[in-house]
Amino acid sequence: MSKTELEPTFSTQTGLSRRSLLQGTAGILASGVAPFVHAQEKIVLRYLGTAVNQDKAIAEKFKADTGIEIQYVAVTTDDVTKRAVTAPNSFDLIDTEYFSLKKIVPTGNLKGIDTRKIKNADKITPLFTKGEIAGKAVGDQGTAPKKVMFLESEKSKKFSATPTQYMTLIPTVYNADTLGIRPDLIKRPISSWAELLNPQFKGKAAILNIPSIGIMDAAMVVEAMGIHKYKDKGNMSKAEIDLTIKTLIEAKKAGQFRALWKDFNESVNLMASGEVVIQSMWSPAVTAVRTKGIDCVFQPLKEGYRAWAAGFGVPATLNGKKLDGAYEFINWFLDGWAGAYLNRQGYYSAVLDTAKAKMDAYEWAYWMEGKPASQDIKSPNGDVLAKAGAVRDGGSYEQRMGGIACWNAVMDENEYMVRKWNEFVAA
Numbered sequence: 001m002s003k004t005e006l007e008p009t010f011s012t013q014t015g016l017s018r019r020s021l022l023q024g025t026a027g028i029l030a031s032g033v034a035p036f037v038h039a040q041e042k043i044v045l046r047y048l049g050t051a052v053n054q055d056k057a058i059a060e061k062f063k064a065d066t067g068i069e070i071q072y073v074a075v076t077t078d079d080v081t082k083r084a085v086t087a088p089n090s091f092d093l094i095d096t097e098y099f100s101l102k103k104i105v106p107t108g109n110l111k112g113i114d115t116r117k118i119k120n121a122d123k124i125t126p127l128f129t130k131g132e133i134a135g136k137a138v139g140d141q142g143t144a145p146k147k148v149m150f151l152e153s154e155k156s157k158k159f160s161a162t163p164t165q166y167m168t169l170i171p172t173v174y175n176a177d178t179l180g181i182r183p184d185l186i187k188r189p190i191s192s193w194a195e196l197l198n199p200q201f202k203g204k205a206a207i208l209n210i211p212s213i214g215i216m217d218a219a220m221v222v223e224a225m226g227i228h229k230y231k232d233k234g235n236m237s238k239a240e241i242d243l244t245i246k247t248l249i250e251a252k253k254a255g256q257f258r259a260l261w262k263d264f265n266e267s268v269n270l271m272a273s274g275e276v277v278i279q280s281m282w283s284p285a286v287t288a289v290r291t292k293g294i295d296c297v298f299q300p301l302k303e304g305y306r307a308w309a310a311g312f313g314v315p316a317t318l319n320g321k322k323l324d325g326a327y328e329f330i331n332w333f334l335d336g337w338a339g340a341y342l343n344r345q346g347y348y349s350a351v352l353d354t355a356k357a358k359m360d361a362y363e364w365a366y367w368m369e370g371k372p373a374s375q376d377i378k379s380p381n382g383d384v385l386a387k388a389g390a391v392r393d394g395g396s397y398e399q400r401m402g403g404i405a406c407w408n409a410v411m412d413e414n415e416y417m418v419r420k421w422n423e424f425v426a427a
Contacts, residue, residue, distance in 0.1 A: 042067065045068060045325050045329060047059075047072050048080060048083060048094045048096075049072075049073070049096065050076065054095075058333075058338050059072065066328060066329075068325050070329070073091060080096045080100065081103055085107050089317055093313075094110075095310055095312055097309065098143055098407070099410050100410070105159065105168060108157045110315065111154060112154040112156060112168070113166060113169070121167075123334075123354070124334075128145045129149060131146035134398045139404045141230070141235075141406035141407065141409075142306075142407035143408065145311075150162070150163050150164045150166060169310075169312055170311050170312045171309060172312055173309075173349070174307065174308060174309035174401075176308075176394075177280070177283070177306050178299055179196060180278070181278050183295055183297050185274060186201075186278065191301060192224045192302055193220040193223075193224040196279075199256070203256070204275070204276055204278065205258065206280065207260055211417060211421040212417070212418075214421065216409070218248050219236070220303055221247075223303065228240065228244075241420050248424045249427045259279075271285070271294075286393070287346050290386070300394045304404060305394075305400065305403050306404075336357050339351060343355050343367050343368065344379060344380050362374045366390075366391075369397070370394075371391070
């Protein structure tokens with residue numbers, strides 16, 4: 001958001017953004033007379049991230065509220081990290097997963113986000129700041145956000161083990177992943193990750209073919225089968241990698257897998273067609289199958305979930321009006337509208353209170369409290385996702401996120417792991 005030289009974007013006393021002081025301008029906007037802030041020089045923020053999080057509706061709503069334009073730069077997860085490391089001046093805002101920070105932060109290319117300038121910083125879910133849900137610690141194998149949430153100082157290249165004024169990323173979306181199943185075709189209860197390699201599903205199973213994530217799904221299976229107990233599924237030794245890949249190769253050669261999928265739509269099509277009845281799956285993909293009128297379940301499992309989380313970061317060189325604009329966007333994002341929008345897609349938002357305020361009570365009850373839907377549940381674009389009476393898979397927020405076993409990660413032996421994973425793919 002543009003400003004005059006004499007008018008700071010943030011109050012030095014309250015830490016409140018100007019947007020919070022301009023909320024009374026809604027009537028002026030409605031009358032067609034733009035406030036002075038819209039008349040200033042336009043700001044365009046280059047938003048680097050994956051297409052999954054870059055929603056046109058969010059950019060349009062933010063521009064309508066603030067006059068700031070979001071220009072999406074969509075690349076793969078790996079390329080987000082590569083750009084952050086090699087071309088930090090090619091973006092103004094980065095949306096990346098927490099596990100990538102171990103590669104990015106040591107370069108010094110990210111600026112610590114000053115929590116004094118984030119209006120709702122103290123309301124960010126303790127899952128990120130403390131690794132807790134409802135006062136109870138959740139599994140932290142892999143790159144749990146709390147391990148990489150804070151920097152020692154604004155320009156530090158090192159993570160702080162304890163909370164500081166400076167955050168690495170402000171959380172955008174997060175969730176806990178598990179197996180998707182077709183209950184109409186399986187016709188019996190599924191309660192363990194071990195079922196992915198059950199010979200009963202020979203030729204009808206699929207696993208995610210993104211090495212750093214797929215191998216963690218495989219580790220959940222190996223551990224569930226009683227083959228091996230990992231110290232940290234997100235940071236395996238070479239011997240553990242060998243064991244995990246050996247198990248996958250044996251299953252593949254026995255004909256267990258119908259597919260190794262990389263693409264969201266591929267996972268949807270495999271499940272919707274019935275070619276696959278059990279597979280690694282993402283919650284929105286299960287939702288996509290359901291919108292086709294096909295029974296599909298995001299199955300809670302006794303061993304727990306593999307979680308992931310993404311957040312907004314700011315390049316170290318960003319300054320002036322662009323930096324003000326980046327803080328404006330982050331504050332806006334935590335203010336409720338975006339959080340409610342994401343919650344309706346099956347994701348979770350960083351600040352629950354503000355999102356709740358922008359959702360109808362029946363929506364919140366279904367998505368966050370695990371209660372039966374009192375009326376049809378619809379996506380942001382109006383598609384019916386669940387009929388009245390339905391209950392969300394996995395239950396409430398506390399049940400799902402409280403059931404985390406491990407987090408997406410990049411291992412110390414990442415290069416070795418990728419080579420071994422490629423052996424599995426080629427086997």
